[in-house]
Amino acid sequence: MPVKTSIPVKGIPKDALLSRMEAMREKDADWRSGKTWSLVYYAGEEHTGFLKKAHNMFFSENGLSPLAFPSLKTFENEVIAMTARMLGGDEEVSGTMTSGGTESILMAMKAYRQLARATRPSVKEPEILLPVTAHPAFEKAAHYFDLKTVHAPVGNDFKADVRAAKALITDNTIVIVGSAPAYPHGVIDPIPELAAIAEEHKVGFHVDSCLGGFMLPWLNKLGYPVTPFDFSVPGVTSISADIHKYGYAAKGASVVLYRSKELRRRQFFVYSDWPGGIYASPSMTGTRAGGSIAAAWAALNSIGEEGYMRLAESAMKTAKAIMKGIGGIKGLYILGKPDMSVFAFASDTLDIFALGDAMDRRGWRLDRQQFPSSLHMMITAAHEKAAEPFISDLRESVEEVTANPKASTEGTAAMYGMAASLPDRKAVNGFVLDFMDEIFS
Numbered sequence: 001m002p003v004k005t006s007i008p009v010k011g012i013p014k015d016a017l018l019s020r021m022e023a024m025r026e027k028d029a030d031w032r033s034g035k036t037w038s039l040v041y042y043a044g045e046e047h048t049g050f051l052k053k054a055h056n057m058f059f060s061e062n063g064l065s066p067l068a069f070p071s072l073k074t075f076e077n078e079v080i081a082m083t084a085r086m087l088g089g090d091e092e093v094s095g096t097m098t099s100g101g102t103e104s105i106l107m108a109m110k111a112y113r114q115l116a117r118a119t120r121p122s123v124k125e126p127e128i129l130l131p132v133t134a135h136p137a138f139e140k141a142a143h144y145f146d147l148k149t150v151h152a153p154v155g156n157d158f159k160a161d162v163r164a165a166k167a168l169i170t171d172n173t174i175v176i177v178g179s180a181p182a183y184p185h186g187v188i189d190p191i192p193e194l195a196a197i198a199e200e201h202k203v204g205f206h207v208d209s210c211l212g213g214f215m216l217p218w219l220n221k222l223g224y225p226v227t228p229f230d231f232s233v234p235g236v237t238s239i240s241a242d243i244h245k246y247g248y249a250a251k252g253a254s255v256v257l258y259r260s261k262e263l264r265r266r267q268f269f270v271y272s273d274w275p276g277g278i279y280a281s282p283s284m285t286g287t288r289a290g291g292s293i294a295a296a297w298a299a300l301n302s303i304g305e306e307g308y309m310r311l312a313e314s315a316m317k318t319a320k321a322i323m324k325g326i327g328g329i330k331g332l333y334i335l336g337k338p339d340m341s342v343f344a345f346a347s348d349t350l351d352i353f354a355l356g357d358a359m360d361r362r363g364w365r366l367d368r369q370q371f372p373s374s375l376h377m378m379i380t381a382a383h384e385k386a387a388e389p390f391i392s393d394l395r396e397s398v399e400e401v402t403a404n405p406k407a408s409t410e411g412t413a414a415m416y417g418m419a420a421s422l423p424d425r426k427a428v429n430g431f432v433l434d435f436m437d438e439i440f441s
């Protein structure tokens, strides 16, 4: 379809526009039937309908001014308090709501930078020490805030190598990072050991629990083994947890928490010399969507502990069933020992990216991963009915790829294969930038 380049002179009738928009969705990923494994966290039509009502009620309000909208201030404070309590925090723990995991992580890294500037003037090139599996949001923080990332390797179990991490601490380290769990393989880093090292070296320790924050506490209560990862662990100084993932809230809702108010203060931004007035903003964005804050509050309160436990158990059972199904297909195996409903699978006998293409043709969207090459899955309560058809299509796809010796040179498999194997990562970045220029044209 040609891209329209000017605003229509006369407004188009609303009904016509709405039908056109409905038609434009036709080729979008089919998440309702559970055919996508990330991007959308769905707890059913009834819950979604309720979220939309809560979101709509505060559609126009702006969280930038808590003085103008005491309702939003209360929602936000309660969401932070409830999340802090869920994650083992006491009354000292404080935080902010943000638009998502990335913003939560950016804000935490900025707070550590400010703290270092104020208290450790000898640090000229502040460093974030993080496992290679940590989310790219930390690289983004380094990119934006002029920090350096130092990468710790992971072991064969895909968990951060504690001894290697310890050896990488320098006089410039300002914060160490661990994930609970890390996105690529769904495994929790050895948080207690890493946090102890951070404490010993008197640097901050951030737990990225964007993915697991609203899942692991319930799994723990359900009796699944969960590595301690929250404020109950000495040395943990901040945590990020996304409500718009396993909290099943509307998009644009995450929480960043700090062990002390003193640290959170380093996150805030104030400019008092502006002719437009004294400007104060807690996080990265200026305007903050009232709807996302309201819907997050509504989600926590309506689902409740019992609801979250049910959703967590359902996601976990489906994940176990799918992992078992994958393990039962010759040539495929799960990477590491996933701690929750997120995992990746790989193969030593067939091209996993060609398998991804074969699954694409059957309507299943699986994210491609590298080092090692694998396909990624993130299971929610919405996938219960998708498990069986998925495994049956996967079995069929394995046969198809096995029977086609050229599969790895066709479709997107060749591209992913090349991108994963090129030693020149700068060149890969260049290709991706070209691609982005094209997409956002």
Ligand SMILES: *Cc1c(COP(=O)(O)O)cnc(C)c1O
Pocket (backbone or CB within 6 Å): 099, 100, 101, 102, 103, 135, 137, 179, 181, 182, 183, 208, 209, 210, 211, 242, 254
């Ligand atoms: C999703 C995710 C993030 C980033 O969150 P966004 O909401 O996409 O910005 C960070 N860390 C982990 C582990 C995640 O899964």
